[in-house]
Amino acid sequence: xxxxxxxxxxxxxxxxxxxxxxxxxxxxxxxxxxxxxxxxxxxxxxxxxxxxxxxxxxxxxxxxxxxxxxxxxxxxxxxxxxxxxxxxxxxxxxxxxxxxxxxxxxx
Amino acid sequence: xxxxxxxxxxxxxxxxxxxxxxxxxxxxxxxxxxxxxxxxxxxxxxxxxxxxxxxxxxxxxxxxxxxxxxxxxxxxxxxxxxxxxxxxxxxxxxxxxxxxxxxxxxxxxxxxxxxxxxx
Numbered sequence: 001x002x003x004x005x006x007x008x009x010x011x012x013x014x015x016x017x018x019x020x021x022x023x024x025x026x027x028x029x030x031x032x033x034x035x036x037x038x039x040x041x042x043x044x045x046x047x048x049x050x051x052x053x054x055x056x057x058x059x060x061x062x063x064x065x066x067x068x069x070x071x072x073x074x075x076x077x078x079x080x081x082x083x084x085x086x087x088x089x090x091x092x093x094x095x096x097x098x099x100x101x102x103x104x105x106x107x
Numbered sequence: 108x109x110x111x112x113x114x115x116x117x118x119x120x121x122x123x124x125x126x127x128x129x130x131x132x133x134x135x136x137x138x139x140x141x142x143x144x145x146x147x148x149x150x151x152x153x154x155x156x157x158x159x160x161x162x163x164x165x166x167x168x169x170x171x172x173x174x175x176x177x178x179x180x181x182x183x184x185x186x187x188x189x190x191x192x193x194x195x196x197x198x199x200x201x202x203x204x205x206x207x208x209x210x211x212x213x214x215x216x217x218x219x220x221x222x223x224x225x226x
Contacts, residue, residue, distance in 0.1 A: 001169075034212040036152075043202055043219055044152065049212035087152055091211030096168045097142075099152040 002026050006088055006100025013107065019075040021086055021103045028068050029092030035064055035073045037084045038102075044087065048073065075105075083107055109133040111141075111203050111217035118223045124191040127220045129203030136184040137161040139206060142213065143177065143188045145199040155201075158186055193224045 003026040013019050023033065031051035036044035046055045048064035051071060063074045075082055088100040114128040129141060143155040156167035158177040165177040176189045186203060200219040207214025 032211060034210075036213070038152075043204075043216035044213070045216075046207065046212050046214050049207065049210045049214075053210075055207075055212075055214070089152070089213075095154070095156070095166055097154045097211065099154065102151045 001096055002029060002090055002092065002098055004088055004090055004098050004100040006103055008103060009101060010104040010106065013078050013105065015078055015080060015107060017078045019078050019082075019105060021073040021088075023066075023071040023073070023088035023100050025069045025071070025090055025092075029090045031067045032090055032092035033064075033066065033071045034089045034091070035062075036087045036089065037082075038087065039084045047086075078105070078107070080107060109205065109215045111205060111215055113201075113203060113217040113220045116221040116223070118225060119193050120226055121193055121195060121224055123193050123224075124189055125193060125222050126187055126189040127201050127203075127222070129186045129188070129217050131184045131186070131205070134205075136179075137181060141177075141179070141186040142204045142206070143175075144202045144204055144213075146202070146219075147196065147199040150199075155188070160186065190222075193222075195224050198222065198224045 005024045033051045035048040038044040052064045061076045085102045085104045087102050091097045110132045112130045137160045140157040142157040158165045160179045179186045202219050203217040204213040205215040
């Protein structure tokens with residue numbers, strides 16, 4: 001199975017800061033990497049698909065990059081409504097599709 | 108618009124089974140796999156498997172093999188996930204999800220079904 005190592009597990013930042021989250025795959029997954037935002041009591045919401053594509057309707061301050069085994073998710077200019085937990089998810093190769101452990105973003 | 112509506116919360120005793128439904132609307136039900144993802148309280152997301160609504164063929168995560176059964180009823184545009192021999196650590200929110208297109212990204216989620224295992 002492909003393991004996804006996400007870091008940090010939590011972070012605290014100020015409004016307007018740039019926030020960066022890293023996700024590393026245990027083997028090459030090309031660009032088969034997605035990022036989700038989850039707020040308490042809600043289902044996850046897709047933000048970035050295929051490593052760098054912004055989902056329709058998602059603010060442009062969210063950005064994703066990377067390929068192979070190393071991926072980066074960035075929030076440019078953190079807003080109060082961005083307080084949530086963020087997950088990476090891979091779907092490369094065979095199942096299982098796996099998620100990172102999550103990063104809790106606080107202000 | 109695409110909607111996935113799940114059945115309500117369940118409370119089950121250890122050793123029992125639970126069956127969660129996921130009713131799809133707004134698209135061709137047989138055109139997209141339905142995936143199941145669970146989340147224990149305060150924990151991360153765990154992929155359980157998928158079902159191809161067209162063929163009915165499921166694929167399960169190894170750790171649930173033998174305990175999970177995914178089925179569908181195409182006439183009702185509904186997918187089902189049944190988990191048997193429930194344990195306390197099966198207490199979780201269970202989500203169904205659909206990919207957004209050719210990408211393996213979950214663009215659509217059900218609202219979640221809370222399954223509580225308690226004696």
